[in-house]
Amino acid sequence: MAYFIPQQKHLTRHEIKKSSFIGIAQHAANRDEAMRFLADVKQAYPDARHHCWAYLFGSPAMPTGIAMADDGEPSGTAGKPILNVLQHNQVGDVMLVVVRYFGGIKLGAGGLVRAYSASAQLTLESLPVVDQVVMEQLQVRSDFKHEQYLRHFIERHHGQLIATSYSHEVTLALALPAAAVAPLHALAGSMGFTVHTAK
Structure with a gap:
């Protein structure tokens, strides 16, 4: 797109x-x-x-x-x-x-x-x-151990980290180029974090 x-x-x-x-x-x-x-x-x-x-x-x-x-x-x-x-x-x-x-x-x-x-x-x-790169708004919930890796992934794929919040896990609000969404979902499956489309 x-x-x-x-x-x-x-x-x-x-x-x-x-x-x-x-x-x-x-x-x-x-x-x-x-x-x-x-x-x-x-x-x-x-x-x-x-x-x-x-x-x-x-x-x-x-x-x-x-x-x-x-x-x-x-x-x-x-x-x-x-x-x-x-x-x-x-x-x-x-x-x-x-x-x-x-x-x-x-x-x-x-x-x-x-x-x-x-x-x-x-x-x-x-x-x-x-x-004009179409960006998708996502929310990722992860263990703290994956936070740095996720930040690196966002940067490497020319995404934007919009907000970060911490509780018993870390929640990242981000925007990614559409082409990077499937690779993120594949990583989520192998590393055990969750990805949701932001409302």
Whole structure:
């Protein structure tokens, strides 16, 4: 379930039949962040004819949220092509806005679909990205003798130790990359500690 996310705001420009298309992408993990970004873009380009957009949250393979808008373009000619590009790439948690300055020559429905698709594709292909590793929240209960080994395991697998509590045993609240969960369960079976998914 690992995927890429935008590393920073990114902008591309291209022109088709005198219309200028500006593609702008940025990381957004929820609708509030995406709508704030859209408001910023509208403020930056207040005289543009259209501010069309789409977002995709979570992994592109299994998104947790998607939406789009044509912003005055004929239905299905702008937002849907942008979203289609997002759904066929490896970037998640992304908001992509395509700003259009009309150049006086009508493109027709097919021309608009191609233009918005091309702008979105150009923007995503050149977008600086970083790995987004899906972390799972777990709770481990163990004898004290295993604590140092478990701490070492968490560190070695690029996990995070969130909290530790002590009673007759040690309880560790932690977050691990999804790929490290099965090895931890295998260790639990051989070493005699318990692993639970955190509520």
